[in-house]
């Protein structure tokens with residue numbers, strides 16, 4: 205039992221590797237899945253600890269080979285993506301080659317889960333970011349099966365999930381493209397479901413869609429959710445779950461010691477928002493969104509040559525990318541008192557009381573005005589700001 209690190213990421217690699225089925229994933233009191241060993245079934249072979257990505261230092265590639273600012277040419281799909289549609293462009297290529305793509309969608313219970321898709325229609329729910337830890341289910345085993353059948357496979361996820369898949373597979377495959385995201389950290393599925401419960405009580409209806417990266421107000425941190433036939437919009441400032449996520453208060457413990465918050469990456473390709481692109485490539489900036497893309501391996505570079513034609517691109521520099529994305533340099537800092545307080549009471553308190561006590565919001569007057577401003581005015585102000593501060 206003590207052989208699996210206390211900084212378990214919940215990736216499920218050990219669970220799927222264990223021939224004795226001695227490992228189960230059990231939610232801890234904060235709602236994060238933790239690997240738990242059944243001592244009666246365990247034969248002490250040590251495979252779980254050996255392959256646990258948290259115990260390995262060899263799952264990262266060297267410094268990336270190229271840095272790009274990219275934007276998908278297909279404007280409809282770009283609009284539905286969180287930043288510049290990097291993921292959708294790669295996924296479309298793999299689907300066109302009769303390959304399989306793995307990524308995250310909300311299931312019917314609004315839980316973020318990794319799934320396999322093989323068509324353009326199936327791909328749509330995978331677009332945009334779900335800011336909650338996803339459950340990888342049995343996807344690692346599915347990937348291995350498809351790779352052994354010779355299918356082209358793309359798997360996208362956070363750095364720890366991609367490292368875990370590499371560790372699970374134990375070798376590289378020419379027909380596998382691994383895409384990792386730069387990640388600040390992940391809140392627990394329980395916290396997200398309690399937040400949805402808060403909304404359900406407020407509106408008297410279930411929430412059936414949630415998008416953290418709605419682009420109605422341009423590329424940024426606007427959210428949208430839907431209940432019955434009504435859509436609600438806002439920005440992170442007015443949203444307790446989102447605001448506390450962005451401030452780094454709600455992450456899994458291992459995120460504050462993340463091995464993957466660095467310029468060496470686990471994926472063949474890394475994607476993220478290209479925050480700060482307007483400073484380094486002002487002509488490339490667009491309110492429609494720009495993705496940062498790092499090419500980390502020669503294999504990633506070879507595939508990129510085939511995918512590139514679907515994007516508008518600008519070659520960039522890693523040092524610029526690091527300036528706009530702190531988590532390319534180091535993990536998010538744990539704010540001890542707030543982090544400990546946040547998850548205290550998550551199971552026992554009434555949901556309204558819990559959010560009022562643990563997630564107080566005090567947006568400034570300017571923030572509140574911005575939040576209520578019509579989208580057209582916001583976009584106009586953004587354009588003016590750019591003209592006056594070129």
Ligand SMILES: Cc1cc2nc3c(=O)[nH]c(=O)nc-3n(C[C@H](O)[C@H](O)[C@H](O)COP(=O)(O)OP(=O)(O)OC[C@H]3O[C@@H](n4cnc5c(N)ncnc54)[C@H](O)[C@@H]3O)c2cc1C
Pocket residue numbers: 284285286287288289290291292306307308309316330331332333334335336337338360361362385386387388389390475476477478479495496529531
């Ligand atoms: C938890 C989390 C934290 C992030 N932190 C940062 C950050 O600090 N800085 C930054 O620049 N970018 C961060 N991102 C990435 C960013 O939100 C965009 O996903 C990225 O810009 C790619 O955008 P896109 O337009 O190419 O694709 P999108 O349309 O956003 O494609 C979505 C991709 O993200 C995957 N995905 C969605 N939700 C999850 C999830 N919960 N877990 C694993 N994979 C998921 C989907 O499978 C798909 O591959 C984070 C993403 C997540 C999920």
